[in-house]
Amino acid sequence: MQTLHAATPMNAEAPQPASQPGNQPVAIDMRDLSLTFETADAPVVALSKVNLQIKAGEFVSLIGPSGCGKTTLMRVMADLERPTGGEITVNGLSPEQARLARAYGYVFQAPALYPWRSVRRNLMLPLEIMGVPREEREARAARYLDMVGLKDFANKFPWQLSGGMQQRVSIARALSFEPKLLLMDEPFGALDEITRDHLNEQLLRLWERTQKTVIFVTHSIPEAVFLSSRVVVMSPRPGRILDVIDCNLPARRTLDARETPEFLAIAHRVRRALRAGHSYDD
Amino acid sequence: MTTDALSRPLGQPSAFGRLYNGTALPVAVVLAIVVVAWYLGAIWLNAGLVEQRLAQAEKPAGLAEFVHTAWSLDRPVLPAPHQVAIEFYDSVFTRDVTSPRSLVFHAYVTGSATLVGFVFGTLLGVLLAVGIVSWRTLDRSLLPWIITSQTIPILAIAPMIIVVLGNVGLTGLMPKAVISMYLCFFPITIGMVKGLRSPDPLQLDLMRTYSASPSQVFWKLRCPASMAFLFPSLKVAIAISLVGAIVGELPTGAQAGLGARLLTGSYYGQTVQIWSALFMAALLGMALVAAVGVVERLTLRHMGARP
Numbered sequence: 001m002q003t004l005h006a007a008t009p010m011n012a013e014a015p016q017p018a019s020q021p022g023n024q025p026v027a028i029d030m031r032d033l034s035l036t037f038e039t040a041d042a043p044v045v046a047l048s049k050v051n052l053q054i055k056a057g058e059f060v061s062l063i064g065p066s067g068c069g070k071t072t073l074m075r076v077m078a079d080l081e082r083p084t085g086g087e088i089t090v091n092g093l094s095p096e097q098a099r100l101a102r103a104y105g106y107v108f109q110a111p112a113l114y115p116w117r118s119v120r121r122n123l124m125l126p127l128e129i130m131g132v133p134r135e136e137r138e139a140r141a142a143r144y145l146d147m148v149g150l151k152d153f154a155n156k157f158p159w160q161l162s163g164g165m166q167q168r169v170s171i172a173r174a175l176s177f178e179p180k181l182l183l184m185d186e187p188f189g190a191l192d193e194i195t196r197d198h199l200n201e202q203l204l205r206l207w208e209r210t211q212k213t214v215i216f217v218t219h220s221i222p223e224a225v226f227l228s229s230r231v232v233v234m235s236p237r238p239g240r241i242l243d244v245i246d247c248n249l250p251a252r253r254t255l256d257a258r259e260t261p262e263f264l265a266i267a268h269r270v271r272r273a274l275r276a277g278h279s280y281d282d
Numbered sequence: 283m284t285t286d287a288l289s290r291p292l293g294q295p296s297a298f299g300r301l302y303n304g305t306a307l308p309v310a311v312v313l314a315i316v317v318v319a320w321y322l323g324a325i326w327l328n329a330g331l332v333e334q335r336l337a338q339a340e341k342p343a344g345l346a347e348f349v350h351t352a353w354s355l356d357r358p359v360l361p362a363p364h365q366v367a368i369e370f371y372d373s374v375f376t377r378d379v380t381s382p383r384s385l386v387f388h389a390y391v392t393g394s395a396t397l398v399g400f401v402f403g404t405l406l407g408v409l410l411a412v413g414i415v416s417w418r419t420l421d422r423s424l425l426p427w428i429i430t431s432q433t434i435p436i437l438a439i440a441p442m443i444i445v446v447l448g449n450v451g452l453t454g455l456m457p458k459a460v461i462s463m464y465l466c467f468f469p470i471t472i473g474m475v476k477g478l479r480s481p482d483p484l485q486l487d488l489m490r491t492y493s494a495s496p497s498q499v500f501w502k503l504r505c506p507a508s509m510a511f512l513f514p515s516l517k518v519a520i521a522i523s524l525v526g527a528i529v530g531e532l533p534t535g536a537q538a539g540l541g542a543r544l545l546t547g548s549y550y551g552q553t554v555q556i557w558s559a560l561f562m563a564a565l566l567g568m569a570l571v572a573a574v575g576v577v578e579r580l581t582l583r584h585m586g587a588r589p
Contacts, residue, residue, distance in 0.1 A: 106491040112484045116506045116585035129492045157586030
């Protein structure tokens with residue numbers, strides 16, 4: 001399998017990784033954010049008093065068991081759900097304004113490719129909608145397909161690609177309109193472990209190179225610790241933040257970093273926090 | 283099984299194997315049974331007429347003559363298949379195609395009304411579906427009426443449509459096309475509504491993250507997603523559009539068209555003529571459905587459907 005950066009010479013003079021967000025502006029600011037779904041029998045508290053600040057250039061993972069509201073939290077950032085309490089800003093704007101300004105690219109759990117469009121035309125979909133001129137669309141589609149190593153598959157239809165390839169197309173699609181913020185909802189959840197490892201490493205390189213803000217929802221502790229500058233541990237019923245764990249693993253790390261004592265120590269802290277969340281349950 | 287059969291390379295079955303595994307053999311068997319039953323039925327149903335004829339001739343007749351007479355009457359109750367085949371061949375291939383005795387001419391008259399009605403019905407059906415999907419009010423107010431419209435027997439309203447349109451000066455092709463349209467917009471509306479609503483929440487969320495306008499969502503998502511639903515509806519629609527055109531020819535005493543041919547045939551007891559017109563109508567219907575099928579395959583292949 002090719003890598004996300006293999007085809008681009010850019011990697012050679014890649015800028016320093018953006019893992020020192022100390023002086024960076026705040027990308028996402030949530031204060032006492034709450035969301036309650038009104039259902040037929042009883043209201044469901046999906047989010048309860050969530051406070052979190054994410055700086056530009058950070059890679060933040062949201063981890064927690066199913067139903068802990070991590071996807072809901074991300075959907076609130078994307079203005080796909082409306083919070084019922086508290087405040088949230090995205091790049092200093094309300095989520096709706098940020099969405100209208102096309103501030104973020106969203107990678108869903110499933111690739112969500114349109115089956116009647118070729119890979120290349122799937123990539124051009126957001127560009128068409130945003131009114132990018134035709135030549136620029138073609139150029140960007142070619143550039144980002146190259147970046148995810150799928151240049152040779154441009155004219156294939158989604159069903160002709162493997163699951164991992166489809167998900168890479170959906171990542172390229174989210175990058176194609178060059179948003180500063182990338183929201184990724186368990187993008188590798190449905191893939192086998194080997195493909196997943198590979199894409200993890202590629203994503204890390206991509207983040208180091210582009211200095212985007214990435215928010216990443218996952219079930220997997222190794223994935224979260226390996227990728228992130230911070231891991232946010234969440235717990236269900238009601239969805240809330242239990243702990244925020246810094247993981248300053250060395251920059252330009254490879255998958256081997258997962259066997260270092262530092263990595264294992266952080267993973268251990270994350271696991272303990274997750275377990276603490278579960279002890280509240282029945 | 284012989285060693286010869288065993289030694290044959292895989293993927294190249296014998297001629298019998300191809301017949302046996304394909305649909306050709308079952309279809310041929312059913313066809314043979316139908317033809318045999320038809321010939322026997324012709325003897326049974328025409329027996330009365332044959333007895334009269336033989337009584338007039340006043341000479342004893344054997345079984346062979348009885349059967350021969352039953353299969354060669356001028357105006358049988360049920361004509362034998364070969365009589366229909368000969369009449370069909372004569373009226374398709376030996377007549378001038380512009381002559382009213384040519385079945386090609388009648389098929390053309392009915393076919394053109396069918397196609398005009400189909401085009402109008404498709405436009406109306408798609409338009410209604412877009413309205414229903416786009417405006418909740420239309421969904422609630424229109425759909426019950428659309429369903430009610432199809433519960434009224436078409437034979438009951440067809441004469442009224444023809445009389446009313448005749449009064450405003452529309453005769454010939456148009457009233458028939460209107461009846462066709464009335465019948466065929468319905469499956470298209472139902473299929474299109476389903477198709478336009480078929481995108482899943484994820485595909486819609488994606489559009490929302492791009493802050494796409496409603497018209498962009500329609501043209502780039504709903505419309506292409508509905509194509510797989512539209513074509514099966516179009517196939518049903520063009521078949522009932524043909525029914526509509528034929529029904530439209532019945533109550534008017536129309537001079538031309540397959541419906542007129544059926545009607546004159548039944549006035550004069552020309553059962554052979556009725557049956558050959560019937561076969562022409564069936565062939566026309568099959569050809570129209572097949573044509574839609576070809577367009578469907580080309581379109582869906584262009585849209586990346588799996589072969």
